[in-house]
Amino acid sequence: MQHNFLKLNSDKTEFLLIGSKSTLSKINNPTLTIDGTIVSPSPQARNLGVSFDSTLSLEPHIRHVIKTSFFHLRNIAKIRPSLTPPAAEKLIHAFISSRLDYCNSLLLGISSTNINRLQLVQNSAAQLITRSKSWHHITPVLKQLHWLPISHRITYKILVLTYKALHHLAPSYLTDLLSQEISLRSTSAGLLCIQKSNLHSFGDRAFSRAAPRLWNSLPQEIRTYESLTIFQSHLKTHLFTTAYP
Template identity: 50%
Template sequence: MIVARTPRTPRSSIVTNLGVKMDAHLTFEAHIKQLCKNSFYHLRNIAKLRPTLTLSDAEKLVHAFVSSRLDYCNALLIGIPNKSIQKLQYIQNSAARILMRVRKYDHITPILKALHWLPVQLRIEFKVSVLTHQCVHGTAPPYLKELLTTHTSLRTTRSSNSYLLKPPRTKLRTMGDRAFCSAAPSLWNALPDHMRAPQSVEAFKKGLKTHLFKRAFA
């Protein structure tokens, strides 16, 4: 009997799912590297066109080719190392400088504030918090809802009606604390009571952006 041996497919250290490059330790380093490469390619082209564009038109280009990439699946990036966040922040800072036509070493905070842009870290927190709101108030898919547990107490306290979530115990801060079931309660419970109350997604997004904007630029 002849046995045909199928050659083994070599294992890859990185896989791509829905355009996101993932490694075994979920560092997303390959994804961030590719994101930086693509974003700066478009920023160089926008910079060439910037003298002929109005601020409004230039901002539309930045949102279409750069900001959309920074925001795509960015909830996955919660808890990544600060050095990785800084690489993404550098993309946003460069985009802001091109839009406002300021020098490379001008202070970036007033520029981001003028554009009403949340820094990258807070954009990630924004996405996770919106997903959490949808889980708590019934509009998220079941596979996300089942990851969260509502905090319950035998005593009637002011917090009993504040829609708090119970964070799970995690063993690994670099991995476990980054999971949605852990990161979501942490961010959600830190919000003011009125923001955790039932409201439309649109109203929550508006209030959340104002809240995070004050955190960033107060």
């Protein structure tokens, strides 16, 4: 911090212990002494707008996203009769979609219950734009708007990050986590090595393991595109077809 001309504020310093519930239960409330101040573990910590908890369930972050999103949805609903569909969609993207997509790559591997809670937010936004009734089937509405479901939006974000990392358009620490398979078969071109993990709960969610697994599941044609724009376009089409067969 001295090197970057920063001063440590020990009164505002906190630390977070991350592990499984069984592991954390065996730890007897450790403390750190920083600059004469005793710091105890925090139940959650906020970093770049995302609230992390000790078990990486991201429950606090998801609760905040849902609460804030529905607050804005209620406000938009009040003026919806005065808005054209394009204007309503712009408001939804500005206040709702941006929150659902922010750092959503961190949500890979969370419980299906939490995914469904976030999907409910997107469904409500789609119903508000199209003014469809709550008892109407939501899939045709999402398909009409050309919106990917929450789970596929997470996959899309990770695959775009993977493409950027492989083409040196992302930070080097992401590129260093990926390595390509060496194979003489043309069908294996562009495949990535999937690293082993000891813990399915945390290890399978790591970028070094999740990104290669999702990348290798793509058709070879999509993996080999040289342009980021073309890759994004064909990737969304592929995921859209998968979401709405």
